[in-house]
Amino acid sequence: MSAQHFLVGRAPEQATICGLLDRATEGGGALVLRGTPGVGKSALLDWAAGTAGDKFRVLRTVGSVTEFGLPYAALHQVMRSILGHRNRLTPKYRRALEVAFGRAPGAPPDLYTVAMAALELLVEAAAERPILLLADDAQWMDLASQQALAFLARRVTADRVVLLATHRDNEPGPLLDAAIPAVELAPLDADSAAVLLDGVAGGLDPKVRSLLLEAACGNPLALLELPRAVGGYYGANTDRLPLTARLENSFLTRIGELDVAGTTVLEVAALSDADDVAEIVAAAELLSESDNPPSLDPAVSAGLIVVDGGSVRFRHPLIRSAILQRLGPDRRRGCHAALARVLVDRPERSVWHRAGAALRPDAALAAELELRAEQAIERGAQAFAVRALERAAQLSVDRADRAARTYRAVVLAYTAGQPEAGERLRRHHRDLVETGHDGLRQEWLNELADGEHGGEQRIHTLLDFAERATVLGDDTLATDFLRAAALRCWNLWPGRPVGRQVIAAGERLAVADLPTRAQLLAYGSPFDSDETIRTLIDRVPPAARDAATAYRLAHAAACAGAFDVSEGLLTAAAERTRSEGHLHTLGRTLSLLAWSAMRRGSWSHAVVAAEESTRLCAETRQPFWEAASLVAHAMVAAFRGDFTTAEDLVAAAEHLNPRRFATIDAVALLARAAIASGQGRYEPAFTSLARLHDPADSAYHPAHALWSLASLAEAAVACGQVAAARSLLERLPAEVRATTSPAGRMNLAVARAVLADGDEPSFADAMAMDLTMWPYERYRLLFTYGMALRRRRRVRESRDHLRSARDGFDSLGAHPLAERARTELRAAGERSDSPATDVWETLSPQEIQIASMVARGLTNRDIAKSLFISHRTVGSHLYRMFPKLGITSRGDLRRIAAEHER
Incomplete structure (x- = not known):
């Protein structure tokens, strides 16, 4: 009887899936079905496939709880039937898929380039017929495939693609991202459970029926399976077994009814990394001790496996799990050895089975696994490389080789976003090292694992490690230690004397790399390094x-307050990173770009960069940078008067900062101060900004304190805290008061002018500065001076300054300050009406980004490649934008976008 026939109690989930299928001709969607083993996740996929019928092309991939998974194996499984459409892709994407799937040699494609190529392939294939993509047991797929599927799930909303995935509870995975819709499958209610049980085992003795319903606890698989082994419920202590164990015992009972040949086929299938019937049968024949060839038919008849053409799959993962648990180590090695012999012409797969069959260390096999790790890195599959290096280390004969391979695996695990694997392997490496070079490497691993704790003493310790690494001739490790020490200075103790000690250590160790030297200066001494960094x-x-x-150069410039330099570098870096497909680096780059653009008054650019960075950093699991981007967006929202959005963004950023990075605490206070000032609550605004100057506060950050002095002064004047603000300025460290930072000098000048109680020479000094690159501060200074003049009854002079401030605020979209300027102008006797609402502001950040790209002459496909979305999604955005803006052509959009570039 089919699972579809017995699908009961799932009406809400079926309705959700039907909604996705019904809308697929216009746009797609994704849904992750979560739940415990046997709760009916796979049955819902089967039902969806049946419901889709011939209207959809159904693609399916299944995760496998084997000992390994080749990179992109699951993605290849789901894509192989539509690879014939790859000729419609650009050469870059076509090549990326061919290299990733091992069909051709070539330059290593980034994981997200492969994912983007897969998205384009799906869109091309879906042009003929909508696609239903089913990913069962995603938690057991190779990590590269999981990441690619999560990438697809976030982006198919405008395409004729529906992606349904199942995922076990209590298992981590990229598909569990909050941005991907998910439903939790609960056990069946009592009535539905009874209907299902009666459908598969009608006429049961009432007592047995009651026992089965109680034992199954609403689990559909248990209701289908346990009646086959009903006698087992009268054995000793079976009621104490967990439900999963009972189900596995039930499957083992059915497996035990097969002959040796039938069992052998199942054992080989359970250990195989593929679903190929021919491979499995051939390997089973090598293990057969009888003249009768192994057959899959008995297992099919027993309801344990399904054979579909040349593929075989287990009816439920618990069947495979049960088989693997009963396999002894000798039998397991024998199955691996047989598969390795069958796959002799597929070395990238056979090496893993040879590794599984290995009984003792094998230097040659370890070296081959290390080679496979290198190839995996070239294919953008770092997670697979970590596993290959780990197994290579286990098979290494020489202790030094074992330590070196484990070290590489740890570094790769941390940099690839696998902290759990990194921590486990770091402990293994610690057990392998003694002193000397390996001991220093272990210290570097400790820094990768925990780069925040230890205080100033840890910075000194890192400098000592750098010295020792230089003596050992490992300049790369020495530089790593130096950069880590300097970054601690910036994130935790900016401007303190220890920063100069880091810089001195870099000079003493003769660091030649120019970007590293710039970083050491910026992180270690941000207030007086601007000119040297520019050089x-x-x-x-x-x-x-x-x-x-x-x-790296841009980050150094930004930390030194040279935002004019950092903005240009970051814009170029973002474009290069887009073309290379490195989403991890692009997320960070855009976060820094958002701050540089925001500081310079390029608010539309800042919001576009911040919004995209937030999405990418969430996708690539970079909470620090995600939080920084959220706050940059919040700052602009506050400046524009969208206080609700700003509050929500700051709250989200603070939620992402459990480690209490001083940098994130500091910028969150900046945003809260901007919100409070915009709402006319100047006392809390001043209090928030003053906290940045307090060394005892968790948000203490002299650099951000310096860059916000203008805002602090204005809040102080508005709430009567002028004396307190002047005191803060007087107590600034000497190196801060003498800063060469452009942003610092501007803030000091504006703050002194604002706090000078209308003193004209102070205002004149500030106005004489070139404030071109600081439009927001320039208009605020004009506004403050205009208000001071009006209050001194110099009304005619005040109007010019207030009018310029109002127009400037309007051009920026700083609505709260623009309205205040209008109020002041009216008080000065000049009418000043509010401008008409600009429909451009109704566009989302991504719509503005697309419009900007259209203005540069890019096609929909060009835009799609740049933004890592499908060209159909771009078209969908444009379709919605045109009526919003009251236009009908790309030419009209180019004109409007050009007018709003600021």
Whole structure:
């Protein structure tokens, strides 16, 4: 009897899936079905496939709880039937899929380039017929495939693709991202459970029926399976077994009814990394001790497996789990050895089975696994490389080789976003090392695991490690320690004397790399390093500024307050990173770009960068940078008067900062101060900004304190805290007062003018500065001076300044201050009406980004590649934008976008 026939008690989930299928001709969607084993997740997928019928092309992939999974194995499984459409892709995407799936050699594609290629392939295939993509037991798929499927799930809303995935509870995975819709499957209610049981086992003795209903606890698989082994419920202590164990025992009972040949086929299938019938049968034949060839028919008849053409799959993962648990180590190695012999012409797969069959260390096999790890890295599958290096270390004969391979695996695990694997392997590495070079490497692993704790003493310790690494001739490790020490200075103790000690250590160790020298200066001494950093940046030839180098230089410039330099570098780095498909780095780059653009008054650019960065950093699991982007967005929302949005964004950022990074605490206070000032609550605004100056506060950050002095002064004047603000300025450290930072000098000048109680020379000094790159501060200064003049009854003079401030605030979209300027102008005797609402402001950040790209002449496909969405999604955005803006052509959009570039 089919699972579809017995699908009861799932009306809400069926309705949700039907809704997705019904809308698929216009746009798609994704849904993750979560739940415990046997709760009916796979049955819902089967039902969906049956419901879709011939209207959809159904693609299916299944995770496997085997000892390994080749990179992109599950993605290839689901895509292989539509690979014939790859000729419609651009050469870059076509090549990415061919290299990722091992069909061709080539340059290593980034994981997200592969995922984008898969999205485009799906969209091309869906042009003929909508696609239903089913991913069963996603938690057991190789990590590269899981990440690619999660990428697809976030982006198919405008495409004719419906993605349904199942995922076990209490198992981590990229598909459990909050941005991907999910439903939790609960056990069946009592009535539905009774209907299902009676449908598969009608006429049971009432007592047995009651026992089965009680034992199944509403689990559909238990209701289907346990009646087959009803006699087992009268054995000793069976009622104490967990439900999963009972089900596995039931499956083992049915497996035990097969002959040796039938059992052998199941054992090989359970250990196989593929679903190929021919491979499985061939390996089973090698293990057969009889003249009768192994057959899959008995297992099919017993309801344990399903054979579909040349593929075989277990009816439920618990069947495979039960088989694997009963396999002894000798039998397991024998099955692996047989599969390795069958796959002799597929070395990338056979090596894993040879590793599974290995009884003792094998230097040659370890070296081959290390080679496979290198190839996996080239294919953008770092998670697979971690597993390959770990197994290579286990099979290494030499202790030094074992330590070196484990070290590489740990570093790769941390950099690839696998902290759990990194922590486990770091403990293994610790047990392998003694002293010397390996001991220093272990210290670097400790820093990767915990780069925040330890205080100032930890910075000194890192400098000592750098010295020792230099003596050992490992300049790369020495530089890593130096950069880590400097970054601690910026994130935890900016401006303190220990920063200069880090810089001195870099000079003593003769660090030659220009970006590293710029970083050491910016992180260690941000207040007086601006000019030197600009010189170092100029010395890096444009040809040498790849995305990573441009990012490092830009971060240094931003930390030194040279936002004019950082904005340009970050814009170039973002474009290069887009073309390379490195979403992890792009997320960070856009976060920094959002702050640089926001500081310089380019608010539309800032919001676009912040919104995209937030999505990418959430997707690539970078909570620090996600929080930073949320706050940058919140700042602009507050400046524009959208206080509800700003509050929500700050709250989300604070939720992402459990480790209490001083940098995130500091910028969150900046946003809260901007919200309070915009609402006319100047006392809390001043209090928030004053906290940045208090060394005892968790948000203490002298750099951000310096860059917000203008805002602090204005809040102080408005709430009567002028004396307190002046005291803060007087107590600033000498190096802060003497800063060479452009942002710092501007803030000091504006703050002194605002706090000078209308003193004209102070205002004149501030106005004489070149404030071109600080439009918001320039207009605020004009506004403050205009108000001071009006209050001194110099009304005619005040109007010019107030009018300029009002127009400037309008151009920026700073609505609260624009309205205040209008109020002041009216008080000065000049009528000032509010401007008409600009429909451009009704667009979302991504719509503005798309409009900007249209203005640059990019096609929908070009835009899609840049934003990592499908071209159909781009078209859907444009379809909604045109009526909003009252236009009918791309030419009209180009004109309007050009008018709003600021």
